[in-house]
Each structure stands twice: as structure tokens, then as C-alpha cells.
Amino acid sequence: xxxxxxxxxxxxxxxxxxxxxxxxxxxxxxxxxxxxxxxxxxxxxxxxxxxxxxxxxxxxxxxxxxxxxxxxxxxxxxxxxxxxxxxxxxxxxxxxxxxxxxxxxxxxxxxxxxxxxxxxxxxxxxxxxxxxxxxxxxxxxxxxxxxxxxxxxxxxxxxxxxxxxxxxxxxxxxxxxxxxxxxxxxxxxxxxxxxxxxxxxxxxxxxxxxxxxxxxxxxxxxxxxxxx
Numbered sequence: 001x002x003x004x005x006x007x008x009x010x011x012x013x014x015x016x017x018x019x020x021x022x023x024x025x026x027x028x029x030x031x032x033x034x035x036x037x038x039x040x041x042x043x044x045x046x047x048x049x050x051x052x053x054x055x056x057x058x059x060x061x062x063x064x065x066x067x068x069x070x071x072x073x074x075x076x077x078x079x080x081x082x083x084x085x086x087x088x089x090x091x092x093x094x095x096x097x098x099x100x101x102x103x104x105x106x107x108x109x110x111x112x113x114x115x116x117x118x119x120x121x122x123x124x125x126x127x128x129x130x131x132x133x134x135x136x137x138x139x140x141x142x143x144x145x146x147x148x149x150x151x152x153x154x155x156x157x158x159x160x161x162x163x164x165x166x167x168x169x170x171x172x173x174x175x176x177x178x179x180x181x182x183x184x185x186x187x188x189x190x191x192x193x194x195x196x197x198x199x200x201x202x203x204x205x206x207x208x209x210x211x212x213x214x215x216x217x218x219x220x221x222x223x224x225x226x227x228x
Contacts, residue, residue: 007072008170008203009035009058014067016053027053031067033221037170040194040204042214045223051207054223055173057081058205059096060088071095073170093121097164097202099174099193103156105148111135111159112144118166131166138162138192154185161193165200172197174206178213190216 016028027050035041035058043051056062057069060080069080073095080091092098097118105114112132119128135144138158148156157177164172177193178186190213197204206213214220 006036007034008037010070010072010077011035011058012068012070014057014064014069016050016057016062017065028057028064028223035171035203035205037203038198038201039219040197040206040217042217042220043205043207043223044209044211044214044220046225047209049223049225051223052175055098055175055205055207058171059098059173060092071171094167095169095171097167097169097172099157099160099164099172099177101176101179103148103153103160103180105156105159105163107148110145110147111140111151114148114159115163115166118163122167124167127167131162134162134165134196135159138196152185153181154189157181157185157189158192161189161196165196165202168200168202170202172202172204174204176207176209178208178210186210187212 011031011033014028014031017024017026043054045051053062057064060083063081068082070077071080071091080088083091106117109117112135115131115135116128119125119131135141138161140155140158143151143155151159174193178190181189194204194216206217208214
């Protein structure tokens with residue numbers, strides 16, 4: 001039996017379903033697993049298998065229909081799925097970084113300003129220099145004052161990676177981060193994401209349809225839809 005110090009995230013018998021009118025859609029079914037500090041995990045499976053739903057449960061964006069999601073920080077464990085909406089928002093802001101398929105950058109902010117948002121929200125001004133330096137290491141040093149619309153898709157995703165890591169979260173979640181990119185850009189972005197996450201010692205969970213992306217992870221969790 002693992003002790004609390006052995007894991008960052010613990011998922012205990014989690015199921016998730018959605019109800020629309022008289023229709024009930026089962027998505028996740030009695031999942032149990034641990035995520036250890038510093039590992040990279042790929043979530044794979046066909047569309048509808050619950051990859052994005054699971055990321056949202058880990059982030060506290062959504063709640064399981066049954067089961068529990070736990071998070072450990074400095075030896076103290078808390079049940080994320082038992083927190084209030086406000087508490088989950090604070091958990092997500094402090095402890096998680098999210099990389100989206102469609103970048104989700106703020107169009108009215110420059111590259112540097114997009115990345116500083118996370119630093120400012122978490123009140124960690126001492127990390128501002130590191131966050132901007134990361135942009136240089138990601139090949140964006142000459143793009144700091146540009147706006148998202150002035151960047152290519154690969155460049156926007158690199159900005160999104162820098163933003164997600166700016167406050168040094170212990171957990172980084174990526175939802176199809178290369179799904180909107182061509183093969184060459186996808187390989188480069190994924191390589192950069194893995195490198196940057198490992199630099200800060202974070203745990204990475206990436207949902208992907210790509211076998212190439214999945215092979216770059218330390219471990220693969222395959223999600224299978226419930227037979228109809």
C-alpha cells in the first residue's frame with residue numbers, strides 16, 4: 001500500500017456520467033490509479049472514451065458522479081472532489097497548469113502579458129523573470145510584444161505552455177496539445193512540453209489521439225468506452 005508521500009494525485013473508483021433530458025451518457029467507469037510526482041502520463045482512447053472528462057476531474061473543473069479524486073501537497077492530502085466550487089477554483093489556480101488544444105490565449109494581451117497572467121494571479125512575482133526566460137528558451141524571445149493573432153499555431157501553443165508552467169504548478173494537464181498542429185510542429189511542441197515540465201519537476205497528464213505523443217510519456221492509461 002502506497003503512503004501519502006508516494007503520490008501526487010490519487011483517483012479512487014471514479015465514474016462519470018452526464019444526463020441530458022432522459023438520456024444518460026456513461027463516460028468513465030470505476031477508474032482507480034495514482035499519479036506520482038514528476039511522471040508523464042498519456043491518456044489514450046477513441047473519441048468519447050472520457051479523456052477530456054478525466055482531465056477536468058483532475059483539475060477540479062468537474063466533479064465525479066461517484067468516487068473521489070485526491071491531491072497531495074507537501075505531505076497534506078485533500079479530496080479535490082469534496083471541495084466547494086470556490087475551493088476548487090483556488091486549487092486549480094495554485095496547483096495546476098492547463099494546456100488546451102486551441103491555445104486559449106487572451107487575444108488582447110501580448111505574449112509576455114499572457115504568460116505573466118498566471119504569475120500575477122498566484123502572486124508569485126519572483127517567478128516573473130523565470131517565466132519570461134522560458135519564452136526565450138522556447139524560441140519566442142523576439143515575439144514578446146506580439147499578439148496571439150500575429151503568431152503561428154505552433155508559436156501560440158508554445159506561449160500556452162509557458163503560461164501553464166509560469167507559476168511552477170506540480171500538475172500540468174494538456175488536452176490534445178498537438179491536435180491543431182501539423183506533424184513537424186506537433187513533434188517540436190510535444191518535445192518542448194516534456195522538456196519544460198521535467199525542468200520544473202511537475203507531473204504531466206496529456207490526453208492524445210497520437211501514438212507518437214503517447215510513446216513519449218512514461219506511462220499510458222488507455223480509456224475504453226463502455227459497450228452500449
